[in-house]
Amino acid sequence: MSDKVAVVTGASKGIGWAIARALLDGGCRVAIAARNANELDRAARTLNAGAAVHAVAADVRNPADAARLMDEAATRFGGLDILVNNAGVGRFANVADMSVDEWRQVIDTNLSAVFYCCHAAIPHLRRRGAGWIVNISSLAGKNAFAGGAAYCASKSGLNAFSEALMQEVRYDNIRVSYIMPGSVSTGFGDRGVGGEADWKLSPQDVARVVVDLIAHDPRSLPSRVELRPSRPRK
Numbered sequence: 086m087s088d089k090v091a092v093v094t095g096a097s098k099g100i101g102w103a104i105a106r107a108l109l110d111g112g113c114r115v116a117i118a119a120r121n122a123n124e125l126d127r128a129a130r131t132l133n134a135g136a137a138v139h140a141v142a143a144d145v146r147n148p149a150d151a152a153r154l155m156d157e158a159a160t161r162f163g164g165l166d167i168l169v170n171n172a173g174v175g176r177f178a179n180v181a182d183m184s185v186d187e188w189r190q191v192i193d194t195n196l197s198a199v200f201y202c203c204h205a206a207i208p209h210l211r212r213r214g215a216g217w218i219v220n221i222s223s224l225a226g227k228n229a230f231a232g233g234a235a236y237c238a239s240k241s242g243l244n245a246f247s248e249a250l251m252q253e254v255r256y257d258n259i260r261v262s263y264i265m266p267g268s269v270s271t272g273f274g275d276r277g278v279g280g281e282a283d284w285k286l287s288p289q290d291v292a293r294v295v296v297d298l299i300a301h302d303p304r305s306l307p308s309r310v311e312l313r314p315s316r317p318r319k
């Protein structure tokens with residue numbers, strides 16, 4: 086991983102911040118992105134990695150922002166090797182009660198934005214002759230539940246997207262993988278699905294999987310990882 090260049094979306098807090106931390110600890114230079122510029126700058130300061138971290142305020146739902154993010158990372162650090170699509174939102178309501186705006190927020194962030202980021206990153210990765218795209222999905226992408234239609238559909242779509250993309254770019258030496266965590270202790274979501282609890286995974290658990298994936302020999306591609314709390318609440 087040493088000296089690789091990574092972009093991590095949604096890295097101002099939670100899982101994205103932990104992934105950025107782990108990549109920096111492994112010797113990467115990392116561009117971090119989120120919408121709230123103040124929170125992002127604070128995150129960059131807490132990462133405490135000097136010139137190895139670069140904050141780019143960007144809304145990945147906007148294709149122009151996604152392109153600017155990849156270009157800025159590549160210009161700043163001389164190329165791009167790793168894209169971690171982590172930015173995501175959780176809006177939970179029954180279909181009958183969910184507003185069109187909430188639906189769009191979820192699908193645009195969790196699915197369409199990943200397309201925008203991959204579309205913008207692939208030319209940079211191809212220029213390097215190799216790379217990694219890691220998408221942070223969710224077990225909700227395979228285990229649908231009431232009140233989660235938008236979220237589960239977005240993550241299920243992300244899983245299919247990741248598998249198709251994996252087959253498209255593997256011969257460019259670009260490896261694509263997606264991670265499906267269960268509950269993680271963060272402030273995620275609008276219905277108490279996030280939040281602290283002893284039994285939950287920590288953001289560092291997810292970050293460790295990202296780092297482990299990237300450490301795989303170039304011949305090997307773990308294309309999908311399910312990561313569960315070992316002793317979930319009964």
Ligand SMILES: NC(=O)c1ccc[n+]([C@@H]2O[C@H](COP(=O)([O-])OP(=O)(O)OC[C@H]3O[C@@H](n4cnc5c(N)ncnc54)[C@H](OP(=O)(O)O)[C@@H]3O)[C@@H](O)[C@H]2O)c1
Binds near residue numbers: 122194224270
């Ligand atoms: N927490 C869980 O239990 C859990 C379980 C499985 C999977 N996941 C997945 O893990 C990922 C991270 O979740 P988390 O728990 O760490 O969430 P979080 O603590 O709420 O952090 C979300 C991050 O994404 C950023 N973000 C949201 N919308 C964005 C946009 N349009 N453009 C750029 N950045 C955006 C947020 O910053 P701004 O708001 O400033 O943009 C923030 O940095 C998500 O994809 C989530 O679906 C979470």
